[in-house]
Amino acid sequence: MQRFTQLFLEVDRTTRTSEKTAALRRYFEDAQPRDAAWALAVLTGQKLIRRVSYKRLRQWAGEVTGFDDWLLSECHSSVGDLSETLALILPPADAPGPSGEPLHRVVEERILPLPLMTETQQRDAIRKAWKTFDGHERFLFHKLISGNFRFGAARKVVINALAAAADIDPAVMQHRLAGTYTPSVENFEALLRGGDDVEDPARPYPFFLAHQLDDDPADVLGDVADWRVEWKWDGIRAQLIRRAGQTLLWSRGDELITDAFPELRAVGDRLPDGTVIDGEVLAWDGDKPLLFGQLQKRLNRKRVELMLFMDVPVVFMAYDLLEHAGDDQRAHSTDQRRETLEQVLIEDEALRLSQLVEAESWEQLADLREESRAHGVEGFMLKRADAPYGTGRTGKGLWWKWKVDPYTVDCVMIYAQRGTGRRSTLYTDYTFAVWNGKQRGEGELVPVTKAYSGLTDEEFAKVDKFIRDHSVGKKGSFRQVKPELVFEIAFEGINESERHKSGVALRFPRVSRWRTDKQPEEADTLVDLKRLLAKRV
Amino acid sequence: MGRNLVEPTDRGLYCAAGDFFIDPWRPVDRAVVTHAHSDHATWGCDRYLCSEPGVEVLRQRVQNDADIQGVAYGELLDLNGVKVSLHPAGHLLGSAQVRVEHAGRVEVISGDYKVQPDGTCDAFEPVKCHRFITESTFGLPIYRWRDDAEVTADINAWWRDNQEAGRTSVVFAYALGKAQRILHSVDASLGPVVVHGSVQRFNDVYRAAGVALPDTTTSTEESRKTCKGVGLVVTPPSTLGTPWLRKFAPYSTAFASGWMAIRGNRRRRGVDRGFVVSDHADWPGLLQTIADTGCESVGVTHGYTQALVRYLRQQGMDADIVPTRYEGESDTEQTGETTDESG
Numbered sequence: 067m068q069r070f071t072q073l074f075l076e077v078d079r080t081t082r083t084s085e086k087t088a089a090l091r092r093y094f095e096d097a098q099p100r101d102a103a104w105a106l107a108v109l110t111g112q113k114l115i116r117r118v119s120y121k122r123l124r125q126w127a128g129e130v131t132g133f134d135d136w137l138l139s140e141c142h143s144s145v146g147d148l149s150e151t152l153a154l155i156l157p158p159a160d161a162p163g164p165s166g167e168p169l170h171r172v173v174e175e176r177i178l179p180l181p182l183m184t185e186t187q188q189r190d191a192i193r194k195a196w197k198t199f200d201g202h203e204r205f206l207f208h209k210l211i212s213g214n215f216r217f218g219a220a221r222k223v224v225i226n227a228l229a230a231a232a233d234i235d236p237a238v239m240q241h242r243l244a245g246t247y248t249p250s251v252e253n254f255e256a257l258l259r260g261g262d263d264v265e266d267p268a269r270p271y272p273f274f275l276a277h278q279l280d281d282d283p284a285d286v287l288g289d290v291a292d293w294r295v296e297w298k299w300d301g302i303r304a305q306l307i308r309r310a311g312q313t314l315l316w317s318r319g320d321e322l323i324t325d326a327f328p329e330l331r332a333v334g335d336r337l338p339d340g341t342v343i344d345g346e347v348l349a350w351d352g353d354k355p356l357l358f359g360q361l362q363k364r365l366n367r368k369r370v371e372l373m374l375f376m377d378v379p380v381v382f383m384a385y386d387l388l389e390h391a392g393d394d395q396r397a398h399s400t401d402q403r404r405e406t407l408e409q410v411l412i413e414d415e416a417l418r419l420s421q422l423v424e425a426e427s428w429e430q431l432a433d434l435r436e437e438s439r440a441h442g443v444e445g446f447m448l449k450r451a452d453a454p455y456g457t458g459r460t461g462k463g464l465w466w467k468w469k470v471d472p473y474t475v476d477c478v479m480i481y482a483q484r485g486t487g488r489r490s491t492l493y494t495d496y497t498f499a500v501w502n503g504k505q506r507g508e509g510e511l512v513p514v515t516k517a518y519s520g521l522t523d524e525e526f527a528k529v530d531k532f533i534r535d536h537s538v539g540k541k542g543s544f545r546q547v548k549p550e551l552v553f554e555i556a557f558e559g560i561n562e563s564e565r566h567k568s569g570v571a572l573r574f575p576r577v578s579r580w581r582t583d584k585q586p587e588e589a590d591t592l593v594d595l596k597r598l599l600a601k602r603v
Numbered sequence: 604m605g606r607n608l609v610e611p612t613d614r615g616l617y618c619a620a621g622d623f624f625i626d627p628w629r630p631v632d633r634a635v636v637t638h639a640h641s642d643h644a645t646w647g648c649d650r651y652l653c654s655e656p657g658v659e660v661l662r663q664r665v666q667n668d669a670d671i672q673g674v675a676y677g678e679l680l681d682l683n684g685v686k687v688s689l690h691p692a693g694h695l696l697g698s699a700q701v702r703v704e705h706a707g708r709v710e711v712i713s714g715d716y717k718v719q720p721d722g723t724c725d726a727f728e729p730v731k732c733h734r735f736i737t738e739s740t741f742g743l744p745i746y747r748w749r750d751d752a753e754v755t756a757d758i759n760a761w762w763r764d765n766q767e768a769g770r771t772s773v774v775f776a777y778a779l780g781k782a783q784r785i786l787h788s789v790d791a792s793l794g795p796v797v798v799h800g801s802v803q804r805f806n807d808v809y810r811a812a813g814v815a816l817p818d819t820t821t822s823t824e825e826s827r828k829t830c831k832g833v834g835l836v837v838t839p840p841s842t843l844g845t846p847w848l849r850k851f852a853p854y855s856t857a858f859a860s861g862w863m864a865i866r867g868n869r870r871r872r873g874v875d876r877g878f879v880v881s882d883h884a885d886w887p888g889l890l891q892t893i894a895d896t897g898c899e900s901v902g903v904t905h906g907y908t909q910a911l912v913r914y915l916r917q918q919g920m921d922a923d924i925v926p927t928r929y930e931g932e933s934d935t936e937q938t939g940e941t942t943d944e945s946g
Contacts, residue, residue: 079875133744137743145865154746155745
């Protein structure tokens with residue numbers, strides 16, 4: 067536990083990826099394989115057990131400390147994290163300093179048996195742990211039984227560090243870790259064995275990424291005939307790979323997501339060997355994509371339940387071909403690659419071709435772009451007809467994303483709530499309102515949306531101070547605030563909603579700026595918002 | 604409530620019988636000042652009264668020609684028939700609790716206080732009273748300070764690690780109090796120490812008062828040259844991201860504050876390390892002190908007032924909130940005017 071705790075602190079104390087990687091590498095090199103096998107499972111996001119209920123933990127902590135629930139809540143709300151809160155308020159352990167218990171014993175003897183115990187047994191086990199672990203170890207013990215431990219290093223960083231410790235190519239390590247890793251000394255040592263799994267058929271190509279176009283294309287991109295235009299899909303960018311009799315789906319985050327999308331694996335299985343297609347995974351309904359959130363439901367679970375499989379149908383929207391008959395196609399032009407892509411594609415309801423949008427002029431395209439929202443897309447992708455497929459963000463000027471502007475509305479802040487995690491001591495989650503009268507400043511302010519992101523730390527601090535100084539009431543974690551500050555809220559769409567008092571719900575709302583130049587009477591009205599609702603196709 | 608000697612007003616705590624204010628936030632005729640942090644010591648009062656060791660500290664904070672009277676800790680004064688004395692609060696050099704006695708009733712106003720002694724100021728002494736007005740900056744049970752020696756060892760170890768990595772060690776600490784406490788406790792034999800001008804000003808006052816501090820220089824081309832990669836820089840948090848600080852790059856940053864007990868606070872600050880060094884009482888310290896005063900009523904101000912009042916009432920104590928202009932419960936006083944607000 068001590069070495070693992072040290073690793074956690076080293077990773078937690080730096081924001082530099084190179085230092086996190088170095089700390090992880092040292093850990094994998096030093097730690098006992100029995101311990102490291104478990105650490106790797108935790109670091110790559112595996113849950114050790116179904117979590118011990120927060121309610122029980124709080125109750126037992128209350129018994130041990132003698133603190134009432136309201137005081138525990140007050141503490142929890144200040145800290146923003148229950149594992150940490152409990153670690154801080156519980157009485158010191160029997161002996162100060164590290165427990166000296168190795169991680170594998172903590173996991174195997176204290177944690178894994180928890181779900182099999184009765185409530186009383188669980189309580190005794192947890193109370194015993196509280197007497198053994200203190201400080202950071204106690205905090206980590208809570209994290210390990212919480213089921214949502216997010217270590218401060220991305221999976222990719224962990225894999226790179228492990229690859230460095232084993233002295234092999236990170237892509238090979240990624241492949242070795244693809245699928246299910248079952249923590250055991252044998253499996254861990256197998257991962258670390260040297261050698262290159264040569265000619266790795268699993269390896270994706272680096273993705274080519276577009277730059278954001280902020281200018282008028284007519285001014286900067288020349289003749290429209292030199293460009294191929296597609297809708298810009300809002301899904302998961304992915305490569306569908308069919309090689310060596312195996313289908314793999316890699317996301318842009320270099321994660322293997324094949325298991326989450328069995329219908330796309332089935333598509334891949336029908337493709338000829340030696341094919342790699344670049345495209346977008348989309349939740350799809352009839353003729354247009356569903357919201358990204360629908361897709362996330364699928365990603366978040368390891369085994370796709372049949373219901374969800376049917377509720378959220380998924381397609382692969384193909385738009386580029388990177389490998390054909392085992393040959394790298396990337397040096398060919400956009401037009402050539404598309405021509406081959408069209409030949410390669412097979413009939414399948416889960417496979418679609420991202421159609422080209424034809425236009426005579428940039429003006430005509432600009433008009434068409436206004437329809438983006440009706441199509442459920444974010445705007446256009448512009449690809450130079452003669453461009454090769456590049457790497458990452460190199461090759462600026464070849465691929466552009468030309469997105470539609472978000473909607474905006476000026477709202478008044480009326481409630482505030484503390485943030486979580488990094489921002490748990492600040493009021494950073496706000497509820498915003500618009501006027502329900504005919505004119506601005508008339509009627510009442512009715513809440514329309516909550517939003518949090520979009521302000522700088524400095525602005526957050528100022529707004530936070532305002533909230534503390536202008537609080538007119540408090541209910542639970544909410545503070546009612548004097549309606550004085552005006553913010554511009556950007557959002558991507560609007561829906562009718564019975565759940566909201568205002569009758570509307572905004573999609574992807576976020577604070578785009580603080581309108582210090584506006585008085586609350588100048589905020590927008592519900593009528594303004596409902597007008598957008600009418601415009602929606 | 605009329606029976607209390609000291610009551611809140613819109614200018615601060617006021618003792619009507621003696622006609623004086625304690626830590627007013629607007630200019631008044633007569634101000635008794637517990638300590639020289641800017642949220643307790645306001646500029647422009649006609650007459651100030653503070654502890655003897657606090658006079659020169661306060662002078663840095665108020666108008667140049669201010670009329671400041673210093674009294675020794677424990678010495679009894681008579682202000683319009685009210686007996687007033689000051690007692691060490693352990694918060695910073697010259698910090699005091701104010702004891703007020705009139706017609707057989709004793710009230711003590713704590714100001715900000717810290718229970719553990721630290722060597723840069725007189726150690727806190729609990730004072731028996733009928734009513735105790737206590738601060739509550741860290742008035743939740745999540746705040747329990749570790750032993751100072753352990754934290755100091757951590758800071759020294761971090762400094763040494765940085766030296767090995769060729770980085771300057773930058774500690775953000777409030778210019779008055781915290782900075783001197785860090786300087787007093789670190790192992791200055793490790794390397795050169797550079798401080799921000801606002802820190803140096805108070806270092807001089809502390810040295811003049813006989814507090815042992817290592818040699819410190821402000822940032823000059825020469826001092827930067829010797830400091831870079833090996834030295835320690837002690838500077839207020841407002842210098843984060845400024846050109847002044849960037850000249851010491853590459854560096855590792857740390858923030859020294861009680862708020863660092865919470866992981867999220869450290870991460871939000873964007874510093875590499877958080878050292879839990881506070882000049883305030885922690886939860887056990889607050890409760891112990893309240894018990895030690897033997898008081899029958901507690902006024903709670905400046906911090907987690909609601910939570911502490913509710914808790915004390917549950918323990919059967921008579922407790923109430925004493926409002927202040929400054930909402931505590933915050934670690935956001937980090938910029939501009941309130942740079943040296945302590946934490």
